[in-house]
Amino acid sequence: MNVPARAREVRLVARPGDRLGLEHFTTAEVDVPEPDEGQFLVRNDWMVLSIVMRSLMDAEVHPDLPMSGYRLNEAPWAPAIGTVVRSRAREFAVGDVVSHTRGFREYVLGQAEDWEFSKLDTTRVPGPEYYLNQGVTAWRGMVTVADVGEGDTVFVSGATTAVGSLAGQIARCRGAKRVIGSTGDPAKIGYLVGELGFDAAFDYHDGPVLDRLIELAPDGLDVVFDNVAGEQFEAALQAAAPNARFALCGALSGRSPVLDLDPVVLKDLTIRGFTTPYEPADVAEWTEHYTRWLAEGRFVFPHTVVEGGAGAVPQAMLDVVAGRFRGTVLVRLS
Ligand SMILES: NC(=O)c1ccc[n+]([C@@H]2O[C@H](COP(=O)([O-])OP(=O)(O)OC[C@H]3O[C@@H](n4cnc5c(N)ncnc54)[C@H](OP(=O)(O)O)[C@@H]3O)[C@@H](O)[C@H]2O)c1
Numbered sequence: 001m002n003v004p005a006r007a008r009e010v011r012l013v014a015r016p017g018d019r020l021g022l023e024h025f026t027t028a029e030v031d032v033p034e035p036d037e038g039q040f041l042v043r044n045d046w047m048v049l050s051i052v053m054r055s056l057m058d059a060e061v062h063p064d065l066p067m068s069g070y071r072l073n074e075a076p077w078a079p080a081i082g083t084v085v086r087s088r089a090r091e092f093a094v095g096d097v098v099s100h101t102r103g104f105r106e107y108v109l110g111q112a113e114d115w116e117f118s119k120l121d122t123t124r125v126p127g128p129e130y131y132l133n134q135g136v137t138a139w140r141g142m143v144t145v146a147d148v149g150e151g152d153t154v155f156v157s158g159a160t161t162a163v164g165s166l167a168g169q170i171a172r173c174r175g176a177k178r179v180i181g182s183t184g185d186p187a188k189i190g191y192l193v194g195e196l197g198f199d200a201a202f203d204y205h206d207g208p209v210l211d212r213l214i215e216l217a218p219d220g221l222d223v224v225f226d227n228v229a230g231e232q233f234e235a236a237l238q239a240a241a242p243n244a245r246f247a248l249c250g251a252l253s254g255r256s257p258v259l260d261l262d263p264v265v266l267k268d269l270t271i272r273g274f275t276t277p278y279e280p281a282d283v284a285e286w287t288e289h290y291t292r293w294l295a296e297g298r299f300v301f302p303h304t305v306v307e308g309g310a311g312a313v314p315q316a317m318l319d320v321v322a323g324r325f326r327g328t329v330l331v332r333l334s
Pocket of ligand 1: 049050051052134137158159160161162163164182183184185188227228248249250251252253254274275276320322323324325326327328329
């Protein structure tokens with residue numbers, strides 16, 4: 001395979017503070033490394049951008065997040081998928097497709113014993129990029145934590161996010177009676193209902209969230225998958241049915257909710273937060289269901305593709321923060 005001598009990487013060069021701008025990034029040209037014995041060279045084909053990366057840009061160590069923040073003057077980490085183009089490692093052959101976390105650059109050197117690099121079976125999905133989904137998190141919240149099942153009325157806040165757009169579909173595939181989603185953009189309501197199979201969706205700016213939930217789920221919510229916190233969590237507590245289960249995934253609103261204990265106690269609610277340690281058993285269970293549901297035509301991978309290679313990454317990150325995309329945001333790097 002043809003490999004250039006030089007390639008691009010995108011570096012974070014300043015902390016954004018209150019506002020992220022293009023000036024916080026630089027695109028640098030670097031030498032493409034030659035693999036030593038036991039190493040292989042990967043051409044990155046796809047990388048993910050997500051809103052949590054905005055927080056990772058604020059500091060190297062982030063006390064509120066279970067992952068490391070970004071260092072200045074380096075290409076940050078990000079989930080990515082690429083193709084092995086040169087190899088001096090027995091375990092990896094030219095043409096293998098691998099996943100790893102060294103996005104923000106066009107080429108990366110892999111080490112055979114580095115657990116971060118795993119080979120992917122691309123025959124199981126329509127394209128390798130289908131592996132860059134946040135399904136393990138959605139599965140953990142919907143299934144392991146909330147045990148969603150037949151007859152449940154489900155509310156997913158932040159339903160067009162990478163995680164939420166999968167969580168709603170998981171609920172539907174597991175037999176939920178009704179799946180409701182919220183978004184901050186009225187243009188995305190039709191997407192949730194028309195393309196992702198939600199039964200109803202609403203814009204959370206459109207009046208009190210509690211009014212929308214009572215209107216759309218008059219018999220109450222059995223499962224709540226919360227990506228947003230703040231008012232949406234507070235409203236879901238009031239709109240919950242007896243014995244409802246809450247999976248607390250994230251806090252996109254940036255606002256800690258006020259916990260009203262009356263509904264929690266009187267309705268016997270179960271409220272559990274979770275992180276996603278990517279246990280191999282969880283990954284295998286999710287992948288098995290995901291690939292089968294995709295093949296059966298019961299599931300889609302909600303994603304937006306940004307073209308333009310590494311040079312498009314800074315503007316695309318600004319667009320992620322502005323909420324311009326739907327589902328997982330993928331930048332095509334090659
Ligand atoms: N617990 C875990 O293990 C785990 C793992 C990964 C992610 N998470 C959490 O899951 C959530 C979704 O993450 P993601 O990576 O899927 O997100 P993402 O796809 O990057 O989300 C981007 C979308 O978030 C929505 N959004 C932005 N600001 C918002 C605000 N202030 N209030 C409400 N919605 C807002 C916008 O959608 P609309 O235009 O539709 O509003 C925007 O398009 C986050 O809370 C994240 O922290 C948790």
